[in-house]
Structures are given as C-alpha cells and as structure tokens.
Amino acid sequence: MTQTARSAKTAAGEPAVAVEGLKVLYGERVALAGVSFEVPAGTCFGLLGPNGAGKSTTMKVLCGLVRPQAGWVRLFGREVSGGHADAGRIGYVPQAITLYDKLTAQENLALFGRLSGLRGAALAARMETVLTQVGLADRAREPVARFSGGMKRRLNIAAALLHEPELVIMDEPTVGVDPQSRYHIFNLVREMKTRGVTVIYCTHYMEEAEALCDHIAILDHGAVIARGPLSAVLREHAEPAVYLELDEPGYPEAPAGVTPPVVTGASPPQPDGDGWLYRLTAGHDALAVLEAVAGACRGQGLRVRRLEVVRPALERVFLKLTGTSLRDEA
Numbered sequence: 001m002t003q004t005a006r007s008a009k010t011a012a013g014e015p016a017v018a019v020e021g022l023k024v025l026y027g028e029r030v031a032l033a034g035v036s037f038e039v040p041a042g043t044c045f046g047l048l049g050p051n052g053a054g055k056s057t058t059m060k061v062l063c064g065l066v067r068p069q070a071g072w073v074r075l076f077g078r079e080v081s082g083g084h085a086d087a088g089r090i091g092y093v094p095q096a097i098t099l100y101d102k103l104t105a106q107e108n109l110a111l112f113g114r115l116s117g118l119r120g121a122a123l124a125a126r127m128e129t130v131l132t133q134v135g136l137a138d139r140a141r142e143p144v145a146r147f148s149g150g151m152k153r154r155l156n157i158a159a160a161l162l163h164e165p166e167l168v169i170m171d172e173p174t175v176g177v178d179p180q181s182r183y184h185i186f187n188l189v190r191e192m193k194t195r196g197v198t199v200i201y202c203t204h205y206m207e208e209a210e211a212l213c214d215h216i217a218i219l220d221h222g223a224v225i226a227r228g229p230l231s232a233v234l235r236e237h238a239e240p241a242v243y244l245e246l247d248e249p250g251y252p253e254a255p256a257g258v259t260p261p262v263v264t265g266a267s268p269p270q271p272d273g274d275g276w277l278y279r280l281t282a283g284h285d286a287l288a289v290l291e292a293v294a295g296a297c298r299g300q301g302l303r304v305r306r307l308e309v310v311r312p313a314l315e316r317v318f319l320k321l322t323g324t325s326l327r328d329e330a
Helices: 003-012 055-062 105-115 120-133 149-161 179-194 206-212 230-237 286-300 314-322
Strands: 017-026 029-039 044-048 070-075 078-080 090-093 167-171 198-202 215-220 223-229 241-246 270-272 275-279 304-310
Touching (some): 017 055, 029 223, 044 055, 044 206, 055 070, 055 167, 149 167, 149 179, 179 198, 179 206, 206 314, 215 230, 223 314, 230 314, 286 304
Parallel strands (some): 044 198, 090 167
Antiparallel strands (some): 017 029, 215 223, 241 275, 241 304, 270 275
C-alpha cells in the first residue's frame, strides 16, 4: 500500500496518534503524569511547553524509545505495546544534529537509508528526491563539515524523510538556522501536510506554532494544561483587547501631559509597542470598548493612527498558562 493510500485510510478512521494517560517516572522524578491527546491525520500538531515539561519524554514514547509505566499510545489505529513503535511509519528529526561530518550528504543519507531498509535503486531514487526537497541536491557530494547550521538541519530532515514516513516528529527543527533555511523548513512542513503526512512539531517559538500548527497541546510539569485546535485554545485562553495607536509623536509624553482616556469595560491601558492596549474586563464586549475608545479620542482631539480589536498571540497565552519563571533543563 502506498503512503498516500495508508494516510487516506488513517484519515478516514481513527486519529493518526492517540495518547491516553501516559505516566513515565525516572526514578522518583515524574516526567509524565497522565498525558493525553489526539493528533488528527494529515495535520501539524504543536507539542509545546517550557523546559522540563515532558515534551522530549512524550516524543521518545511515541518513537518507542521509552516505555511508559502506565497509559497507552495508538498509532494509525494500532496500539503500541511494550514501548515498540512501528519505526517504518515514523520519521524522527532530533534536536541534536545526527550527521557524520567527514561523510558527504549523499553518504550520510545512504547510511541512514540502509538502516531504514532501503537498498539499491530505491535508495538512490529516494536520496535524490529528499535532497531536492531540502534544497541540497547541488551539494550532495560535499562533506557535511563544510555545511552551515541551516544546511545540516535540512539534511537532518532529509534523513528522516527517506523511508516516506506517515508520521514525522520534529524536535526544535529550526534552532540556530538562518532565515532562508527556516523559511524552507516551514514550506517542507506545509508540503508534507498536503501529501497527507502527519507532523508533530515541538518548538519553543510560539510564532512558528501559530504559523504551522492546526492543533496544539501545551505541557507543563508532565501534564497537559491546554489542548485542541489552535483557534479553540486561543479563544478559550486569550482574552481579546483593543489596540490604540496615535499620530502624536512622542506620545504619551505629549505636551500638557495628556494620558490615554479611561474606558468603561477595560483595564487601564498599558504600553504595547508604539501604542496602547486596553484589556477587556469580564463580561464586556470588544466592539463596545473599541467604540468607547474611539469616542474618548474624538472628545480629546487625539488623532488615531490605528484602532482595532486584537487577540493576544499564542506566546501570551503560553506565558499565562505556564508562568514567567525561568526553567532549566534537568
């Protein structure tokens, strides 16, 4: 059965990934404390959380590298037993670069391809395809030692795609890359989705999750604290606000000490970029607050450059749910 046919079969039935009640202990330390989520087939799923939240352990369980003490994982409708995943259907892109610097890009891929069971003409064809996908076809015979960080990241991804996996797990794939490589990796993820490949995308960059992910789960202290479609998580946890930006240069240090007007239904405005943000208080409508801000500005003769209802970005939701204290890797 081809990859497309297998993915279509999964999409028509169960989620590509279903995780229920995962518990993992490392000695006395609780790494996962009952983690549950589902990943719809053919989507990009963001696995988010601070350092030490349990993301890496979750990915290792999905790949069959760690056996949970409790709970279960179902991949493509089949329960993973004994910590052994179907490696032929999973591609894993680790955060650490796993390449041999003295070998060429082609030689690296040949090695990883053979480990995945590819041989001969099939391996050669796949190597050519993935090198083109990651934009390295013209550098195939160069030693990896000459590659930039972004090129190595892209080759790392190519190695994970060689055997045409249906599920690709990506752990911080854009760490330390240049903007061009980052853009290329984004396009790779989007292209995988169009082919029905399911992607689990682990990142600390919330703007990446907003740009790429259809669904997310936020982990903290080994538990899921928010999950679901990205739009639903934002609706639930991100209170709308009204953004005001004025034309007056140097505002609010304007002559006569004019300050932003206090508006019923919103907290006192706070500086935000080049303007001010009015956060709504409970039970008040964003459009009503926007109209009140507009009226107050007209009344004071303030010239408005921008006035709009905004929704806090995912980063603000993330910090609201997980806090702002520093986290260090264990």
